[in-house]
Amino acid sequence: MNRKTFLRFTGLSNFVMISMMIFPLGLSIWLGMHFMTWNTINEPEFVGLANFLEVLSDPKFWAAFRWTMWIILITVPAHVIIGFVMALLLDQVKGPMRPIFITGMLLPMIVVPVVGSIVFKKLFEPAGLAFWFFRVVLDQQFVFNEITMKTIILAHTTWLTTPYAFMILFAGLQTLPPEQIEAAAMDGASRFQQTLYVVIPHLRTLFMLIFLMSIMDMFRLFDNVFVLTGQNPIYNADSLMTYNFRISMMVRRLGLGNAMAVLTVIAILVVLIPFLIFTYREQIEER
Amino acid sequence: MYPVKNPIARFFIYLGLTFFFLYSTVPFIWTVLQSLKTNKQANARTPLFFFKPTFESYREIWLKSTDENTTMIGIGLLVVILVLIVIGFLAKYIPRYSNYINGGIAGIVLLIIWTLPNFVEMAEFYDYFLNSVIVSVGTVVISMTLASLSGFALGRYTGLAAVVILLTALAFRALPRMGFILPYYWMGQLTGLYDTNILVIITMVALNQPFSIWMLRSFFRDIPYEIEEAAMIDGANRFTSFLKVIIPIAWPGIIATGLFTLLLAYHEFLLVKILTQTNTTLSVASAQFLGGRSVALAVSLQSAAAVSATLPLLVVVLIFQKHLVKGLAAGAVKG
Numbered sequence: 001m002n003r004k005t006f007l008r009f010t011g012l013s014n015f016v017m018i019s020m021m022i023f024p025l026g027l028s029i030w031l032g033m034h035f036m037t038w039n040t041i042n043e044p045e046f047v048g049l050a051n052f053l054e055v056l057s058d059p060k061f062w063a064a065f066r067w068t069m070w071i072i073l074i075t076v077p078a079h080v081i082i083g084f085v086m087a088l089l090l091d092q093v094k095g096p097m098r099p100i101f102i103t104g105m106l107l108p109m110i111v112v113p114v115v116g117s118i119v120f121k122k123l124f125e126p127a128g129l130a131f132w133f134f135r136v137v138l139d140q141q142f143v144f145n146e147i148t149m150k151t152i153i154l155a156h157t158t159w160l161t162t163p164y165a166f167m168i169l170f171a172g173l174q175t176l177p178p179e180q181i182e183a184a185a186m187d188g189a190s191r192f193q194q195t196l197y198v199v200i201p202h203l204r205t206l207f208m209l210i211f212l213m214s215i216m217d218m219f220r221l222f223d224n225v226f227v228l229t230g231q232n233p234i235y236n237a238d239s240l241m242t243y244n245f246r247i248s249m250m251v252r253r254l255g256l257g258n259a260m261a262v263l264t265v266i267a268i269l270v271v272l273i274p275f276l277i278f279t280y281r282e283q284i285e286e287r
Numbered sequence: 288m289y290p291v292k293n294p295i296a297r298f299f300i301y302l303g304l305t306f307f308f309l310y311s312t313v314p315f316i317w318t319v320l321q322s323l324k325t326n327k328q329a330n331a332r333t334p335l336f337f338f339k340p341t342f343e344s345y346r347e348i349w350l351k352s353t354d355e356n357t358t359m360i361g362i363g364l365l366v367v368i369l370v371l372i373v374i375g376f377l378a379k380y381i382p383r384y385s386n387y388i389n390g391g392i393a394g395i396v397l398l399i400i401w402t403l404p405n406f407v408e409m410a411e412f413y414d415y416f417l418n419s420v421i422v423s424v425g426t427v428v429i430s431m432t433l434a435s436l437s438g439f440a441l442g443r444y445t446g447l448a449a450v451v452i453l454l455t456a457l458a459f460r461a462l463p464r465m466g467f468i469l470p471y472y473w474m475g476q477l478t479g480l481y482d483t484n485i486l487v488i489i490t491m492v493a494l495n496q497p498f499s500i501w502m503l504r505s506f507f508r509d510i511p512y513e514i515e516e517a518a519m520i521d522g523a524n525r526f527t528s529f530l531k532v533i534i535p536i537a538w539p540g541i542i543a544t545g546l547f548t549l550l551l552a553y554h555e556f557l558l559v560k561i562l563t564q565t566n567t568t569l570s571v572a573s574a575q576f577l578g579g580r581s582v583a584l585a586v587s588l589q590s591a592a593a594v595s596a597t598l599p600l601l602v603v604v605l606i607f608q609k610h611l612v613k614g615l616a617a618g619a620v621k622g
Contacts, residue, residue, distance in 0.1 A: 001440065001443040001444045001445075001525075003444075003446060003448070005440070005525055006440045006443075006444040006446065006448065006449070007448075009436045009437060009439060009440030009529075010436065010437040010440045010441065010452065012433050012436065012437070013433045013434060013436065013437035013496055013500060014437070014452065016433060016492060016493050016496055017455070017456065017459065017493060017496050017497070019493075020467075020471075020489065020490060020492075020493030020494075021459050021467060021493055021494075021496075022455075022459075023470075024466075024467045024470035024471060024474070025462070025466055025467065025470075027470040027473070027474075028466050028467065028469060028470050031469065031470065031473065041473065041476060042477075082307075085303070085307075086304075086307050089300050089303050089304050089307070090304060092290050092291055092297075092300050093300070093301075093304065094290070099608070101304055101307075101308055102608075103605070103608060104308040104311050104312045105307060105308060105311045106311075106604075106608075106611075107311050107312050107315055108311055109550070110550070110597070110600060110601055110604050111315060111597050111600075111601075112553065112554050112569070112570050112573070112596055112597055112600065113554055113556065113570075114554075114556050114570050114571075114573060114574045115570075115573050115593045115596050115597055116314070116315075118573070118574070118589075118593060119314045119315060119317075119318045119590075119593050120314055122318070122321075122586075122589070122590070123314060123317065126330075127321075127329055127330045127331075127586045128317075129313075129317050129334055132332075132333065132334050136333075159310070159311070159314075162311075163311070167611075181289065185289070191291075213461075216461040219463060220463040220464060220465075222464070222556070222557050223554075223556045223557065226556075226557075226574075227574055240463075241463060241464075241465055241557070244465045245465070245557070245561075248465075248469055249561065254469060254472075254473070257465070257469055258469050258470075260465075261463060261465040261466040261469065262466065264463050264465065264466070265462050265463065265466045268461055268462060268463065269458070272457075272458060272461050275457075276454055276457065276458060279453075279454060279457060280450065280454060283450045283453060283454075284450065
């Protein structure tokens with residue numbers, strides 16, 4: 001395929017991406033340098049880097065950043081481990097039960113995230129199943145406070161993201177060459193050793209893909225935190241994105257919100273760079 | 288790996304799987320149960336598991352009037368839609384022209400959804416549902432058209448430009464929505480497109496491009512070049528051969544990618560929340576509807592709304608479920 005045909009085929013897509021992604025990102029940086037509220041939306045006032053400095057000296061921003069880091073630190077390994085166990089177990093099952101299990105396990109991914117969060121929260125409200133469980137089995141009244149709310153957020157985030165890890169790892173397990181396992185079994189490796197030394201190395205790239213993708217996705221965590229906390233500040237459970245939303249849409253400082261978004265973009269790019277280099281090498285090799 | 292033979296170990300495998308199955312489904316199953324109760328039953332201090340189901344909550348969510356006749360028409364039309372979906376599901380087993388049949392059924396279902404409010408007075412919830420359908424279908428159709436062209440070229444072209452585009456797309460796939468949405472909001476306000484489905488569709492297509500071109504590219508790359516060459520020797524130009532030869536081969540991959548795009552578009556919350564005010568989709572509407580800070584809705588009604596918002600998507604995903612896992616195995620995992 002020559003260059004001209006290539007450009008013709010990709011032209012529309014490139015146009016959309018340049019005009020709706022690269023241009024807005026530039027605009028975001030530019031608007032981040034302006035003082036701008038909803039009332040002065042048509043006459044932004046240039047203030048230079050003041051917004052960026054204001055964000056960096058805002059303790060609430062750092063609190064949101066730390067909490068987002070905790071979410072990453074806990075939910076990312078948790079969902080990969082649960083997803084991997086699910087995939088390994090399901091790999092043992094053949095026949096008509098398999099699609100039933102798959103459908104059930106993919107359900108958290110299909111349910112609209114916002115609705116899923118509400119449903120999850122309802123479990124802990126007076127008419128819910130978990131509330132009843134706490135009252136009858138643990139003999140305690142369940143109350144929403146900072147600790148329980150943060151636990152619920154962690155649990156729901158893990159619940160929500162597990163299907164992705166499960167699906168990718170399960171699909172990866174299907175590509176495992178049987179000879180490798182056979183050879184390991186011949187050498188007397190136990191099932192645990194086979195998993196540790198044959199299966200996990202085979203899925204190495206997939207694990208890396210899931211880890212990097214989910215870390216980057218966690219930076220963007222918004223829907224469930226937004227709904228579960230009900231935008232109530234008493235829980236101190238704002239993630240980076242919900243805090244950004246609060247500043248832009250409730251405090252109505254659009255310029256400050258843009259500056260914060262740009263800073264989050266920079267944080268994500270730091271995580272992304274090794275991944276980009278890895279992909280670049282792979283693509284160059286492939287040619 | 289080889290299946291475990293030991294019966295005790297197998298028992299524990301099934302036990303574990305059942306646990307994870309329940310872990311994934313219990314919140315939703317519980318909501319379905321709640322939605323079928325009367326409000327008094329739903330608020331019971333001890334959860335009820337056996338009761339006489341009622342569809343009253345669903346009627347209240349979807350239909351405006353309480354008149355018996357219109358209720359019957361509404362239910363009748365819903366039954367028609369369900370039957371059509373079942374036929375669509377069975378069309379897989381009709382060997383020939385099944386694509387046309389599926390397409391026709393999808394068209395009829397969309398037409399019924401579109402014209403239903405003309406016959407039956409539907410509640411506000413239906414307007415949001417309609418918006419969701421418009422946004423999802425619009426996003427999937429436009430996004431797939433652009434991304435198929437681009438993904439095909441990216442899979443074939445070996446120049447440096449392809450690598451640059453792919454890497455840029457990858458970087459943009461990872462960036463937070465907030466980085467783009469506030470400028471979109473600003474642009475929407477300036478152009479007057481704020482609070483319209485058009486703006487939501489345009490932005491959604493753009494945000495889904497990176498993912499779509501990556502996934503489709505991996506499908507197109509696996510199609511042997513010789514197939515296309517043969518068509519071109521027969522006198523087709525590259526575009527005709529792409530349309531007539533390549534697309535039918537890559538169709539399962541396009542369906543899988545389209546399904547993921549559909550999920551993304553139907554789920555999207557933050558973007559729609561900021562870019563619309565009254566003309567929102569179900570995702571945002573249900574948060575306002577159920578978030579329950581302003582008006583405390585009855586628990587059974589809330590549950591019915593939650594199930595209603597999810598069920599259409601669940602039906603579509605169930606129909607195409609095979610493609611989802613297969614597509615992922617073929618595309619994303621290998622690439």
